[in-house]
Amino acid sequence: MRKITKLILALLLVAVLGTTAFAQSAPPAAGANLTIGLVMVGPYNDHGWSQANYDGAQYVVAKVPGTKLVYIDKANSADRPGTTVSQLGESLVAQGAKLVIFSSDDMSDEAVKFAQAHKDVFVIMTSGDQTWKDGKAYKDLPNMICIMGRMEYMKMVAGVAAAMTTQTGKIGFLGPLINDETRRLASSAYLGAKYAWVNYLKKDPAKLSFKVTWIGFWFNIPGVTSDPTQVADDFFNSGYDVVISGIDTTEAVTEAAKYAAQGKKVFAIPYDYAKAIDEGKGVSLGVPYFNWGPAYVTTVKAAMAGTWKSHWEWNAPDWKNINNPDTGAVGFNKGTLTKDASASVDKFIAELAKGLNLWKGPLALQDGSAYLKAGEAATDKQVWYLPQLLQGMEGQSVSK
Amino acid sequence: MLIELRDICKTFGPVRANAGISLAVPPASVLGILGENGAGKSTLMKILSGFQPPDSGSIIIDGEAATIRSPADALARGIGMLHQDPLDFPPLRLIDDLILGSRGPLRPDRKKAAREFRELAVRFDFDLDHEAYVDSLTVGERQQLEILRLLWLGARALILDEPTTGISLPQKQKLFATIRLLADEGMTVLFVSHKLEDVESLCDRAVVLRQGALVGSSEPPFDTKRLVELMFGKEVPQTPRYKIPCGETVLAARGLCLESLRLQIKDLDLEVYAGEVVGLAGMEGSGQAIFLASCAGLERAVAGSVCLDETDMTSRSHHDFKREGVAYLPAARLEEGLVPGLSLEDHFILAEGKRGLFIDRREAEREAVSRIASYNIKGRPDSPVESLSGGNQQRALLALLRDKLSLILVEHPTRGLDIESTIYIWSKLKERCSQGTAIVFISSDLDEILQYSDRVLVFFAGRVSPPLSAEDLGVEELGRLIGGKGWERFEASATAETAEASHV
Amino acid sequence: MSDSRALKPLFQGAAVVLALGLTTLVLLATKAPPLAAYVNIARGAVGTVSVALDVLVAWVPLLLVTSGLLVTFTVGLWNIGIEGQITFGAIFATWALRSFQGGAASGAIDPALAIALSVLAGMAGGALWAMLVGALKTFGGVNEIFGGLGLNYVATALNLWLIFGPWKRPGVASMSGTVPFDKALWLPTINEQSRFAPIAVVLALVAIAVVFALIQGTYFGLRLKAVGKNPKAAYLLGIPTWQYTMASFAICGILAGLAGAVQVTSVYHRLIPSISSGYGYMGLMVSMLVNFSAAVAAPVALFFAALNVGSIQLPITLKLDSSLAGVLQGTLVLFVILAEGARMRFMKKGGRKA
Numbered sequence A: 001m002r003k004i005t006k007l008i009l010a011l012l013l014v015a016v017l018g019t020t021a022f023a024q025s026a027p028p029a030a031g032a033n034l035t036i037g038l039v040m041v042g043p044y045n046d047h048g049w050s051q052a053n054y055d056g057a058q059y060v061v062a063k064v065p066g067t068k069l070v071y072i073d074k075a076n077s078a079d080r081p082g083t084t085v086s087q088l089g090e091s092l093v094a095q096g097a098k099l100v101i102f103s104s105d106d107m108s109d110e111a112v113k114f115a116q117a118h119k120d121v122f123v124i125m126t127s128g129d130q131t132w133k134d135g136k137a138y139k140d141l142p143n144m145i146c147i148m149g150r151m152e153y154m155k156m157v158a159g160v161a162a163a164m165t166t167q168t169g170k171i172g173f174l175g176p177l178i179n180d181e182t183r184r185l186a187s188s189a190y191l192g193a194k195y196a197w198v199n200y201l202k203k204d205p206a207k208l209s210f211k212v213t214w215i216g217f218w219f220n221i222p223g224v225t226s227d228p229t230q231v232a233d234d235f236f237n238s239g240y241d242v243v244i245s246g247i248d249t250t251e252a253v254t255e256a257a258k259y260a261a262q263g264k265k266v267f268a269i270p271y272d273y274a275k276a277i278d279e280g281k282g283v284s285l286g287v288p289y290f291n292w293g294p295a296y297v298t299t300v301k302a303a304m305a306g307t308w309k310s311h312w313e314w315n316a317p318d319w320k321n322i323n324n325p326d327t328g329a330v331g332f333n334k335g336t337l338t339k340d341a342s343a344s345v346d347k348f349i350a351e352l353a354k355g356l357n358l359w360k361g362p363l364a365l366q367d368g369s370a371y372l373k374a375g376e377a378a379t380d381k382q383v384w385y386l387p388q389l390l391q392g393m394e395g396q397s398v399s400k
Numbered sequence B: 001m002l003i004e005l006r007d008i009c010k011t012f013g014p015v016r017a018n019a020g021i022s023l024a025v026p027p028a029s030v031l032g033i034l035g036e037n038g039a040g041k042s043t044l045m046k047i048l049s050g051f052q053p054p055d056s057g058s059i060i061i062d063g064e065a066a067t068i069r070s071p072a073d074a075l076a077r078g079i080g081m082l083h084q085d086p087l088d089f090p091p092l093r094l095i096d097d098l099i100l101g102s103r104g105p106l107r108p109d110r111k112k113a114a115r116e117f118r119e120l121a122v123r124f125d126f127d128l129d130h131e132a133y134v135d136s137l138t139v140g141e142r143q144q145l146e147i148l149r150l151l152w153l154g155a156r157a158l159i160l161d162e163p164t165t166g167i168s169l170p171q172k173q174k175l176f177a178t179i180r181l182l183a184d185e186g187m188t189v190l191f192v193s194h195k196l197e198d199v200e201s202l203c204d205r206a207v208v209l210r211q212g213a214l215v216g217s218s219e220p221p222f223d224t225k226r227l228v229e230l231m232f233g234k235e236v237p238q239t240p241r242y243k244i245p246c247g248e249t250v251l252a253a254r255g256l257c258l259e260s261l262r263l264q265i266k267d268l269d270l271e272v273y274a275g276e277v278v279g280l281a282g283m284e285g286s287g288q289a290i291f292l293a294s295c296a297g298l299e300r301a302v303a304g305s306v307c308l309d310e311t312d313m314t315s316r317s318h319h320d321f322k323r324e325g326v327a328y329l330p331a332a333r334l335e336e337g338l339v340p341g342l343s344l345e346d347h348f349i350l351a352e353g354k355r356g357l358f359i360d361r362r363e364a365e366r367e368a369v370s371r372i373a374s375y376n377i378k379g380r381p382d383s384p385v386e387s388l389s390g391g392n393q394q395r396a397l398l399a400l401l402r403d404k405l406s407l408i409l410v411e412h413p414t415r416g417l418d419i420e421s422t423i424y425i426w427s428k429l430k431e432r433c434s435q436g437t438a439i440v441f442i443s444s445d446l447d448e449i450l451q452y453s454d455r456v457l458v459f460f461a462g463r464v465s466p467p468l469s470a471e472d473l474g475v476e477e478l479g480r481l482i483g484g485k486g487w488e489r490f491e492a493s494a495t496a497e498t499a500e501a502s503h504v
Numbered sequence C: 001m002s003d004s005r006a007l008k009p010l011f012q013g014a015a016v017v018l019a020l021g022l023t024t025l026v027l028l029a030t031k032a033p034p035l036a037a038y039v040n041i042a043r044g045a046v047g048t049v050s051v052a053l054d055v056l057v058a059w060v061p062l063l064l065v066t067s068g069l070l071v072t073f074t075v076g077l078w079n080i081g082i083e084g085q086i087t088f089g090a091i092f093a094t095w096a097l098r099s100f101q102g103g104a105a106s107g108a109i110d111p112a113l114a115i116a117l118s119v120l121a122g123m124a125g126g127a128l129w130a131m132l133v134g135a136l137k138t139f140g141g142v143n144e145i146f147g148g149l150g151l152n153y154v155a156t157a158l159n160l161w162l163i164f165g166p167w168k169r170p171g172v173a174s175m176s177g178t179v180p181f182d183k184a185l186w187l188p189t190i191n192e193q194s195r196f197a198p199i200a201v202v203l204a205l206v207a208i209a210v211v212f213a214l215i216q217g218t219y220f221g222l223r224l225k226a227v228g229k230n231p232k233a234a235y236l237l238g239i240p241t242w243q244y245t246m247a248s249f250a251i252c253g254i255l256a257g258l259a260g261a262v263q264v265t266s267v268y269h270r271l272i273p274s275i276s277s278g279y280g281y282m283g284l285m286v287s288m289l290v291n292f293s294a295a296v297a298a299p300v301a302l303f304f305a306a307l308n309v310g311s312i313q314l315p316i317t318l319k320l321d322s323s324l325a326g327v328l329q330g331t332l333v334l335f336v337i338l339a340e341g342a343r344m345r346f347m348k349k350g351g352r353k354a
């Protein structure tokens, strides 16, 4: 059956798709003008992940002459039924895009399909590992570059801020879905919190409670995910006075503000987007955020200059100034912190800058199995592909 | 109200249903409108009552030209119509049906309406409960409801399109008394029928339509022979009754007990023999319909058995009965018998029950043409059944019968048919009898019962008489039995009766 | 007769103009440039070969679903449960593909056979779910609209449970669905990367042709019509009515299941949470628009698919929501139905020779 159809359609194929059939192995230099296409999973103004990417792309347009941006947001099958992400990518190409940024982990399959189908288009896969030679998902895709920021550091900072603030010793983590990335980020927050709890506050680590609740996706989809508002409420109602958000949207902060208005002393730490801090004045302890601009600029310039080479990057903060918009890949905006807590956060950042590594043994996984021997520092692969949450954390390690 | 029609024309495709009809109806009179099936009677009435616009011609009411755009329009002018086939009856309470049609305020006064309804019902001696549901009524009762509704809405002219076809004799007598009463009070009445005796006994004047044209009119005393000639363009001879010798038992009901909402039938025994015709008489809703349905597997018996050819068919499905050669023709043609929206040809194909994948349309059309011809249906193979005149729908229903049958169960076989067709249909049915088919039929027409049955079963409120020989039964006696009088004699000697019946 | 034929396009043309008018008003009310919006939709639907092929990709499930719905509409049923039937077809096809995956990789089973069997499994799944609606109606007295809606929810819940539970990606549950199947198990597309599987188009065209022939020319179709128009009379005419009702559900379910299977094997190459993509509801709209007749279903479905695909351009170029396509489709259906009603009234009143 297949053969016959293929035969019949071979002719059609030549006639119809003559142009796309000739695929290059590496895209040529884009030259002085480049239209950038951006595919976002959520609304472009979500005050979270998608908006951070949107701002990153706008930063490119501002910094690199000759660039233009076209974008499509809400690229998920619930919001745009019947479409595929690669199809949406193509619709950007139709608007002239020569470089397409797929800005969500959820799009990786489709981004790979797209990159394979459009070898003449540059592809940035944000948060992916498909072009990491040592990674588990490696594919030979000359037109694709994967970019990620080392958010682990800023999640540790968030953990410190949380530990220095909590009165009950109970920290909640509002998690999205369970995967390698979210596990390592939740664990980073825990490592930071534990470090501050033991080293700054000199408290018993057994008295620190750190619980992760996953909602099932990066943002709320009514009827499909758990409601993050509900999850945040549950945290605040059961004695957790600081909630660290791991999702793309700001429900944790909104709910904290609501409870604070009722007189409860509760706090939250949003995620992803630098200005998310403005959302809940007085309840936001700070925000660990991505600064996609600089990395996007470098990549876009490479595409224009013809120096594009497929690779994977996991970009570190600029330890000289983690909030420099023109350099680091990740940062932390401090919010409402006590003087003491604020000082501890600064101190912790300075220690990190000097080489403090919390991803160092002895560390065990949640089920008690060994992860890092005493004194052993985790490799990038060990961190990236963290198989479980760490020992001492409550919550699901693997989705059931 | 004086109603004048001038030069009314209406065509349906090639059919000239009304070809320039002019007519005047004075107030306080009953005008009879006669005509064979498909003559154009209903069409003319529908034009007058706003259901259809004429192609040309005018309507003049009390000397003033009137354009009637809709039934509501007609009603507003005081013209109400009682349909040949009662249109849709939703499952409403009587009182709601009444109120729905009114142009009253948004929140109708239910209490007041109910009181007025009761007063009207009492005046005409109608036994209707305003809290009952419309779909539980018999055809006759629906008709009474319609009359009350139209009067309640202020009708000053009443159009009755074949009102006597579905109702029993006492109901008919009541209806005629009502019409007379109304006419005497000043009502203008148009009475459509092809039953000469009805027109003769009720009307002040009669007109005859044939093929869409008005061919004559007559005043009392009516000359029946002339009217028949006007209607059919020829004389119609009555066929003499003839008897077909009976054969084996085709249907045997033993100790049958049936129950419906309104009545119970207990221990009904009946054997029907091949080639025999059994008539079921009684007021509508006396139990004959559920008995007939139970013989077709459409009604479940509470106790007792139904056998066909000695095969026990009790609680088998209608389709099993069908396979055994039983046909059932319901009274409500467009509601139960035919499929509105499908053509005559489609119906013949369906009735044939042929197996196979693709329909051979050419073959089907040829078959349809031949059936249409042999049953004398005014219509084409592609005519949708709802476009046929009432009489032609009935013929179509009969034309759907399969060729080989052991038993035909039929409700009101000639309801709505003109004399010629009635005779024709019965000749068709009798033809089947001579081939060994037995027929059990319900009719509210006593003459039909006596004319065509070999034996008669009378039903009264669930009580069933033993089979009576039609030859020995007079119209008067039958009428009394239907009315519930003279039943004592069956109770006195039940055993003797059965013996008497079985020798027939 | 001839008059009524001549009038029909006139009224329908008026309906289209009205629908466009109302949509334009909506656009103006939101301060969007209407002309640019329409041009963008058109360009997004036929501007390049690739988008035109995408229109065909969307056309396939829509046409399949519409074909199925025409059958259930013929027996007078509102098969709202169609969405669940698509989903179930997708689930069954995925289940089959998952179980063939190993065999296909090791060469134990011919991939073409595996695909064919999975598509069949999808059809069976759709039929099963549809017949459940039918059974609820015939034996439980549950109206098919309520039964269908209920079963839609169950199908969605089951689908999510599978994606986030038993069929989740190793260690990761993701809204983006299950792990994509091996390329060998994709419905053959015109080239390695395209979503366009010609065989799917052939299947859809065969489906609508079969349904057309079924309704127009067969005993089966005529009986379905009779059951739809008057079940009582149909029963007395000897048609086993409930069996025919069930059969129509089964046929509709088979086609809906096929649509779901095609989505899985040729568009997404995996099971995703909203796999039915609303094609079921859109199919209901198309069926209403074509006045339940199969003859014009294919072009109308193509038009709807084009609107859907074309409207993807709107958020990109004009920052408008894609749901504008839905507005246009909805108003179109509404006005065409209204126009038909108006035409009927017109014919009745002033019409000569109706």
Ligand SMILES: Nc1ncnc2c1ncn2[C@@H]1O[C@H](COP(=O)(O)OP(=O)(O)OP(=O)(O)O)[C@@H](O)[C@H]1O
Residues within 6 Å of the ligand: B012, B015, B016, B017, B035, B036, B037, B038, B039, B040, B041, B042, B043, B044, B084, B194, B378, B379, B386, B387, B388, B389, B390, B391, B392, B416
């Ligand atoms: N809506 C319609 N479409 C097509 N033909 C019609 C329509 N209504 C009536 N006719 C045709 O017009 C003719 C007259 O029909 P009409 O119903 O007026 O007859 P009728 O005198 O009432 O007959 P019957 O005694 O059988 O009721 C018939 O041939 C009928 O088939």
Ligand SMILES: [Mg+2]
Residues within 6 Å of the ligand: B041, B042, B043, B084, B161, B389, B390, B391
């Ligand atoms: Mg008539």
